[in-house]
Amino acid sequence: MRSLRILRWLPFVVMLGVVLTDLLAGENLVFLPLLTLGPAFASVSGGVRRTAAVGAVGLALCVLMAVYNDLLFTFENNLTVVSIVGVTAASMLASRLRLRRERELASVRQVAEAAQRVLLRPVPRRAGDLQVALSYTSAAAEAQIGGDLYEIVTTPHGVRLLIGDVQGKGLAAVETAAWVLGAFREAAYDEADPADIGERLEASLARHLGGEQFVTAIVAEIHETEMTLVNFGHPAPLLIRADGTLSTAEPPDPGLPLGLGALESAAVKTHRVPFGSGDRILFFTDGVIEARNGRGEFYPLEARAWLLRRDDPQAGLDALRADLVQHTGGPLLDDAAMLLLHRPSE
Structure with a gap:
């Protein structure tokens, strides 16, 4: 908001500075052509009418200063007037195009949000006896969805989840993510064994993907004191x-x-890990552990795991995400999804 206010007042400050400089410089130096900066700056943040108003103010100042300097109707002053009018007209056009682009971008964001709600549905805060927290950060500057995927469902077979990372970026990655999620949501209810869910996903992708495209993923099923995992080339989860x-x-x-x-x-192989009372487990994509700072150092996830031990799992995961963004010092270069499960102590 502060930067926006500065941009809105900048044209008037610049034109005032030009007038004061012209007054202090005397008759030998004329700075009035710099009044064209006013409408040029106005087009950055203002609308068409505001840009035109700034141009009119600049034109009025030019005429007043020409009278003061006894330059009215001279060739130099006429050229300055034409310059202000021309720059104002061009700035009005630029402002109109900018506003159109902003409206289009707002529409794209609405579509992205709708797609996100369909593709990556909000996970429940509780699943069975587990507390669930989620963090998703897209590397795309103007989108909220990307190639990372996740899902958690409560089925007759227990709580089951999927986390994955599609090779590549853009719409093709989003399409593949949708394909995987759709197959998982069906198989999670139908198949009795997590390994069979993996087989279903593999068969589904074999019909969809081409060439050497792939998806790293983990399928998990949580039991009372342990969980069953099927790992398809994905980073292993962190158990706390x-x-x-x-x-x-x-x-x-x-x-x-x-x-x-x-x-x-x-055949697809499963393995089991203990998961008892008070334990937490963090599933994540490689966008987390491969995030680098300005010195090229990877994010030290295990060293930051203490952030996840807060009473509220979502608060802990939010703190970890904030620390991740601070580590990179800017936007992430890859999508980063994190899913934290906590089994509260009885």
């Missing part, structure tokens, strides 16, 4: 025990990313 100890749930035999199953005939 009730006593504060950290470990990564590395699979003993990592599988290939989804979409590359034809390269390996072996």
